[in-house]
Amino acid sequence: xxxxxxxxTSGSLVDCVDRKMLVVLRDxxxxxxxxxxxxxxxxxxxxxxxxxxxxxxxxxxxxxxLFLIRGENVVLLGEIDLDQEDDVPLRQVDYQLLDPYxxxxxxxxxxxxxxxxxxxxxxxxxCKEGGEGDGY
Numbered sequence: 001x002x003x004x005x006x007x008x009t010s011g012s013l014v015d016c017v018d019r020k021m022l023v024v025l026r027d028x029x030x031x032x033x034x035x036x037x038x039x040x041x042x043x044x045x046x047x048x049x050x051x052x053x054x055x056x057x058x059x060x061x062x063x064x065x066l067f068l069i070r071g072e073n074v075v076l077l078g079e080i081d082l083d084q085e086d087d088v089p090l091r092q093v094d095y096q097l098l099d100p101y102x103x104x105x106x107x108x109x110x111x112x113x114x115x116x117x118x119x120x121x122x123x124x125x126x127c128k129e130g131g132e133g134d135g136y
Contacts, residue, residue: 013035013038013042013077016035016077016079017035017036017037017038018034018035018036019034019035019079019080020032020033020034020079020080020082020085021033021034021035021046021077021078021079021080022076022077022078022079022080023044023046023069023074023076023077024074024075024076024077025069025073025074025075026072026073026074026075027073028106029051030051030052030053030054031046031049031050031051031052031064031067031069032049032050032052032061032080033046033047033048033049033050033064033067034046034047034048038071039071041070041071041072042071042074043068043069043070043071044068044069044071044074044077045066045067045068045069046066046067046069047065047066047067048065049063049064049065049066049067050062050063050064051064053095053098053099053102054090054102055098055101055102055105056101057089057090057091058090058091058092058093058098059088059090059091059092059093059098060092060093060094060095060097060098060099060102061092061095062095
């Protein structure tokens with residue numbers, strides 16, 4: 001990487017362009033795609049994008065194609081090692097088959113988080129403010 005580009009800015013993404021990336025969003029979605037562009041706000045353009053959902057030892061993919069992501073919604077951005085991508089010990093299944101299980105997992109997680117927030121508010125004195133509904 002060019003030493004003139006500070007690592008703490010979106011300029012550090014210059015080496016990631018045209019590489020397959022994993023993007024985790026604030027709402028928990030996981031996107032795989034080729035990073036084609038970005039700007040100073042870390043807004044991203046992914047090409048050939050698929051959204052992956054997981055349940056147990058299975059995963060499914062939903063095709064999105066070209067995907068524009070607002071930078072403030074990115075929690076994690078990482079390069080996918082193409083040599084190891086196929087070695088994942090998960091089996092791929094049809095999206096329609098896995099989607100109900102995935103939605104149930106999301107609902108259960110939200111219920112647990114709501115219960116935890118209620119206990120923290122009622123018994124530990126924490127406030128309710130600032131909870132936009134994401135864990136980040």
